[in-house]
Structures are given as structure tokens and as C-alpha cells.
Amino acid sequence: MGKEQELLEAARTGNVALVEKLLSGKKGILGSGSGSIPLPSLLSMWKGLNVNCTDSSGYTPLHHASLNGHREVVLKLLQFEASTNVADSKGCSPLHLAAWRGDVDIVRILIHHGPSHCRVNQQNNERETALHCAAQYGHSEVVSVLLQELTDPTMRNSRQETPLDLAALYGRLQVVRMLVSAHPNLMTSHTRRHTPLHLAARNGHHSTVQTLLEASMDVNCVTENGSALHEAALFGKMDVVRLLLDSGIDINLRDSQERTALEILGNILHRNPSRSLLLSKIIRWTRWRGGVLWKSLFASVPSLHLERVSPLPLPPPPSDTRMML
Template structure:
């Protein structure tokens, strides 16, 4: 392995001593060694009485000085024979040592890399930044450290996902809260048209959804688009607590996308518990999707047991 591969692996594994050594941060990685050299010189040249005093002290000091000089030569040769790896070197996926440290949550490695001027804006092959990595990994302390250094918390990857998208998807409510306080835009949509709350709702991240709706409760209508709404996402995957929370905060139960209402989603995907909650909450069963079908119409092509049970619920036979 070359030195850059060594650095990447050390950062990934959290081996801070190896990272410091590879980056030439001798003051950190070899502090104990340097300390022992200094004490040897001091002891050898002492004028106090004892076995080391008298004429022997001069030769001892000279011997120690020779060892120190030899060590310096070795370090110089090491520097000449093998240059320090680039702190921003990348693996095949375009991930740098800082990306790996952020993904894994290695705080001391992160500090060593930042001390070596690791780039905070470098992106991997998919446009993933170190801040994105820390948010995806759910590492609050690292996010707090990075957020003080970056110029924008709304930088997006090639998929259009921001740091808030990654934190919401991961369900890291504390990180979502921090990002919002630092100016993260909760309404930015990725290339698929999804806002961060859509992803949190899709995966049932209740606490993250709560943080997002609390921060934007006066603008909940902005979360609905032609293709997406958090209510639809939660209904589709059967996340009853998220559905209840969104309705509690006043999200329009009859919000319509091209697929219809959230009732269409719940019915089509066989989420009986969500269908029951929506019916109890007064959803309009006559609303049609872009194909001019009601939720009941979408079930006519399905002959499975769950489909029949939901059909009975919709026609009032449950």
C-alpha cells in the first residue's frame, strides 16, 4: 500500500496515531519520544553529585547528542524517501480521509486532519461532502465542529440531497435541530423532488419529523408538491405515529398528489392501520387521482385478502 492508501485506511479505522505520523504531526504522535530524549540530555549534563557527575557527564551528554542527531537524520531520510500523503487524497469512490472520519465518527482523527488543512468542501464521486458524511453517520459532535467551518449548510450532493436530507433520513433529530438553527432550508428538494421531511416520514423517523414540523409549522403547506408530501410518504409505508403527528400539527389530510390522497397510498400498499386512522380522521374518500380513480377504484384490480379487507373498510362494511 502507498502512503495515501495508508492514510485512508488509518482514518477509516480511527487510528489517530497513524494518521498523525503519516501527516508529519510529530509533535502529537511522538511527544513521549521527544520527552524522553530531552530528559536524557538533561540527566547526562547535570552538575549534581552522584554516579553521573564528574568527568563522565561530558561523554554521556555527547553520546546522547549523537543519538538525537542520528534520529534527526533518520527523520530527514524518511521525509526524502517517502513524501507525506495528500491530506485530501481519495479512494475509488472519491472519499477522502476526512469523509471516512466523519462517516465513522472519529473525532480525534477529524481534528488531526483539520490541523493538516483537510478540505471541508471536497466532494466524493456523488457530491458527498464531509458534513454530509457526519450527518449521515449521525455524529452530532462532529457536525457541531464542522458547521462552524463551512460557509453553507445547504450545499447539495449530485442527487440534490443536503445535510438536512441526510440527517432527516437517518433520523438524527438533534442534528436536524442544529442544522435548522444554522440556516438549513427545510424546503429544499432533491433531484427526486423530496424535501427532508419526506424522507424522514418515509422511514418513520418520528423525532426528526417532529423537529421539522415544529420549525416550520406555519408553512406546512409548502411541503406538498405534485409528486410528494410527507403524509403520503408515511401512509405508504404504514407509519401510523408519523401520520398521526402530521395530522395533529394540521397538515391537510386531503392533500392530493398525482397518486391521489394519502388514502390512495395506504390502500394501494395494504396499510390497514393507516387506512383506519385516515377514515377516523375524516378523509374524503371520493377524491380522485390523476387517473380519475378513487382509493376504492385502485383496489378493484387486487384480489388479495388485505385488499378485500381495505375495500370493505372503505365501503363501510368493517
Template sequence: MDRLVKADVKEVELEFVKGQKSSTTFTLTNLMHTMSVAVSLSTKNQSFFSFNKSFSIIPPLSSSSYTLLSQPSDQPPLTNPPDAVTVKTTMVPLGKANHDDLRRRFSKPGPHIFKDATLPISFLGPHVIEHLISSNTQGSDTEILLNKAISGCSGNQLTVLLESAAVSGKANLVHRLIDHGGDVNHKDSNGRSLISLAVEAGNLDVLNLLISSGCEIDNSVDHVFHYAAATNRVDLMEALFRVYRNTDSIDSVDFCGRTPIHISAIHGCTQVIRFCLSVGASPDALDINKSTPLHLAAKGGHLDTVECLLEASNYSKYALNKQGKTAFALAVENDRPNVYDSLQLGDALSRAARIGDVNGIKSCIGEGANVNGKDQNGWTPLHRAAFKGKVESVRVLLGYGAEVNDVDENGYTPLHCAVEAGHVEVALLLIGQGAKANLKSLKGMSMGVGLKSDCSKNRGCYRSSIVEAV
């Protein structure tokens, strides 16, 4: 004989509700024609599960119902393999036995005890899926548990769960929920698509899955390129651009009139800016405050971003925002000295040195300008001051640590510049501060030791290779 009783189910399905007791009922039928059968029910997790009757007697060819109960919990006790109801039986010739007699009989193993059934316990309902979304359960275990849990959910519940799964980054859960009826075009409470949620959470796999499943976006609400820009995710930008390349999304604006490049500039996301520029985005776009991306990068002190934007635009360096401020002015206002030179302070220092504005020199250096910063020709402020014969400028610059023997792209030192322009006093001051009179430029120019008498002959003699900057 294989068994004494038969269950009406192959597994016990229990709808799990967070924080509440759950219960389900199943039936056992006595297969014996003339003999009563005693039944014992048990589970591994006896602290969580219980039965309305652990021991009972079923008359011949009769049936009895049993209720499995679970204790309140914040999460289902998911195990692999899952817990199960173990059904043990034994024949009762007299058809009667009290509870204690049955306990003693089932406590003694032997041929009189039959193990008639093992009924796995499955948990159903949205709270189980919520747990799977928030937990680290992965792979085939998740698939098995998810398939059971989904059967206890309505279409609306699956759609709500799909929103959470899209944010979680678990593409397998997203796929299963869509397959079972979750609405891929569901909108969150702010009217945003699931694609927006996936991009904002930085989930590339989920993004690609949603795109392939037909999820649609609304450009007036779904600022997906902006979300990707804020996290410097070029991979997300590329995936979006492949689908929406025929729209104006790459230069679309949010509620503040900001493009994705503006957002990248705020966060210092230089890689995304380079991508946007490569596909035609404008570096000179203005937001509602008439701020360019450079204004925002300067305000945040993002040096790499500032330099990237300066390479892309000749205009934005001088653009004024709604308050009439340049990017440089915002950098000063927000105490971002690391970007001063790149923006304008180096220019201001060179100009002050060139015109002999000693107070301007001190102010620029005090604000963070590099006293040895070079322009596009390799000239430092000291080169400028020496070439123009501004003795006090030279003296102040040297006092702030200007390198007296620094050379430009053609090998010229400040002393070369002073000699070529015929500024004897400046030349002598430089020599007195360590300038080497016997240095040669890359073009072979040299100065002899008789500099004091020779300089007067060179006054006004300008080499064509040295061009005064405006």
C-alpha cells in the same frame, strides 16, 4: 545528559491517501560538540512503516533528514495510542561504523543506548476523515484523530466531507467540520440541503445541529416533511414543524403533487398521519392523479392507515381518482381483502342482503367481506335480511356462516328483527337454524313458543328503536 539528538518536530504528520504510498520528512540534529552520534529509527507497525535509512551516523553539531514511508492501504492504521517513531542513539567515538556494526550495537540494551525521542505519527487529509465517518470510532479518540486530520484539508474538502457526515448520523463529526469551515448550506448533486440528507437518513441529532447552525432549505427541492413521513418518524416531523410551522410545508407537495400524508399513506405510516392531522394537514388532498391519501393506503393494504383516514374524512371514501376509481376499487384491484370491510365491502354486503341480491351477497363474501361484520348500529347483514324478510338472503348468509343469535347494540337478534317486521317464513327459518326464541333483547322484548300464530299479528309492527339504513 538528557539526549544526544534533537528532532525538529514534536510529532510526525503523514498525509494519508487511500491506495497510495505516503511519505514525510523530519530532521534530527546532533547536540554533541565533539562526538558523532549513531541513530536508530523504528515503529511498532514495521510492516506498514519504513524509513529511507534505519541506521545512520550524524557528525558533531550536524543535522540529518529522514523520510518516513507508508505502504499503500485502503484505510489508515489508526491506533490508540497512535504509533510513533522511536529515536534511539548511541555515541560513536571513532565517528565511523558500518551498518552491521550499528545493528549489533542497537540490539544490545544497556547504558550505552539512549532513547532520545518518541514522535507520535499523525495522519492528515480527507481520506482519514472519510474513514472516521464510515468506522465505529467514537468519543475522545475520534476527536483527537479528527483534529489532526482536519488540518490537512481544504475548505472545499471539508464541505464535501460534511455531506457524508450528515448522512452518517455522527453529530460530533458534523459539528467539528462546520466549526472548521465546512459550508452548512452546501447542496448535493440534486440541489438538496444537508437537512434533507439528514432527515432522509433519519438522524435527529444531526438535524437539530444543522438547524441550529443556520442550514436553510428550499421547499421546491427539499421535501423534508415527505422524507420524514416515509419512515414514520414523528420525532423528525416535530423537529421540522417547530422551525417551519409558519410555512405550508406540512401540506406542501412533491413532484407528484403528493403531500406528506400521501407519502405516509403509501408506506402505512399511521403515526405520522395522526401528527399531520393534529397540526392541520388535510386528509382530502389530491395528487396529480386525483388520488387521496386513502386511495394510496387502500392500494397498499394498510388497514390501520385506512381506518385512521376514514376517521378523519367523510369524503375520501367516495372520492374518485383520475381513473374514476374509489379507494375500495383500488383495494380490490390490488388484492387487499384486509381493508375491504373498512372501505366499502361491508356496506355492499349489507345492501345486497337488504334488497335480496343473492349473487351480490355471494360476490361480496367471495371477495373477502365479513359475513358477521356490523354497521354503526351493530346490525349484521343477517339482521338486515331478516328485517326485510329476504328469505333467500337469510338462507345464503346462514350458509356462509352468519351467526344466527348475534345481537345488535340494543340486544336484538335477527329473529327479533324478523318478528317485529312480521316475516313469519324468515322467523321460522332462523329458528330452524338454531335461533333461540326465548332470548330477550336489552329492552325486554321476548318471543313465546307460539311464534307461528303470533307472527301474523306483528306484521308491519316496527319498533321505533330500529332504523333502516339508507
């Protein structure tokens, strides 16, 4: 095994003593009782070993140490002028990996202790920043640090997703709250493909949807897929359907194909009668909210009769217009 391979393996396994010995170039220097040696002297002892050497994945020793949570190795590598901005084969810097892992200590070290300025907004091959990585996996402490370091939360990845979009998509409630509190402008910045509300509704993240609505996200915002109600209904997220209806969403909104949410459900039922229970619940919740839309459902499936959809009698509308399960 060559020296560079030894260094990469030592960083991966957290062997700080071997890392220092390889980089100092003087065996036996540690624990010899000779006292501390100034860093410039250590650096001059060994000029042949590249602290930023890479393996087949493009990982440097700093990538390995950051990914595996070896704090002392990270500090030692930075003392020997390891770069925080080298990208691996996927375009990820050590900061991406530490953020993905949720290691807030190493994130802080990479930002503040490196000899080079750590580029906190560096994007990988998927155009994701470290903030995208932390937000997607719900690492709220890392998100907090990155926001303090002026990471740009409006940057979009190759799928046009912001960190808030990813947090909403995966139901990372605390991160969603942090992002909308720190950057309210994110609530009005979205693409034609999706909003954070649509992504949360699609995946049934009730608390996330509620948080976004409480933060004044437009419940009636329409994308090419329709409203958030289209998303929740299509994917069978009944708690979210009810929440959106109770929030006053316009049930006559249409998607890019001019379909309402219940028209989509009618088509689903026509192809798959086993979904009738799902549809009957939506009908119960929307019958007194939008008669025109309710009728359009049955128009889309001419053979559909009420008794086929729901074997139980439909309850009368409650006096406060809120449906009780």
C-alpha cells in the same frame, strides 16, 4: 504503500498518532519528551503530503475519519487544514457522511472547527443535503444541530423530496415532529407527486400520519396519485385507512385517472380475489360514511356480491359513527 495511502488508511482506522506523524513529517516527534511544537512549525516540516488526497472513491482522509467516527482524527486533520467541502465520487462531503452515520459530535466539529467554512447546504449527486441524510435515518440530534446552523429544510433532492418527505416516508416520528415544529411552512410546500402525508400513509406509518394531521396538514390534498386514502388503501395499510376516515377525509376524491380509492380496490379484487378480506374491512368502515362511493365499488366489479366480499354479516353503524375493531 505511498505516504498518501498511509494517511488515508490511518484516517480510516483511527490511528491519530500516525496521522499526526505523517502530516508533521518528523518521525519520532510524538512522545519524545521534547514538548509541544507550534502548529506553524509542524506545517512547515512537511509540504509534500496533501491532507486532501483522495482514494478511488474520492474519499479524503477527512471523509474516512468522519464516516468511521474517529473524532480525534477529524480534529487532527482539521488542524492541518483539511477541507470540509471536498466532494467524493458521489458528491458527498464529510458532513454528509457524518450526518448519515448520526455522529452529532463530528457534525459539530466539521461545522465549527474547520479552517474552511463548512457548506451545510452542499448537495451531493442526488441533490441531497446533510439534513436529508440525517432525516432519512432518524438521527434527531443531528437534525437539531443542522437546523440550528440554518440548514435549509425546503431543499429537494433529485426525487423532489424534502428532508420532511424522507422522514415521513421512513416513519422517523421524532424528526417529523422537529421539522414541522421548526418550519410549519413545510406543511404547505409539496409537489404534485407527493406530500409527506401521502408518503407516510403509503408505508403505514400510523403515528407519523397522526402527527401530520395534528399539525394541520390538509387531509384532502390530492396529488397525481390521488389522496392519502388512495395510497393507504392501495398498499393495504388498514390502520391508516381507518385513521384517515376518522379524520374526515373526503372519500369521493379522485386521482389523475378519475378513480376513487375504493374503485382502485375493486379493480385489485377483480384481479386478485385473495384480497377480499382486506376489501371487506374497508367496506365495513366506509359503508355508512359514503354510500355513493360504496356503490361505485360494486359498479366497478359487476360480478362482485357482498357475500363474496365478507363471509360475516356486516355490523350496523355504531351510534358515534366510529367503527370498533
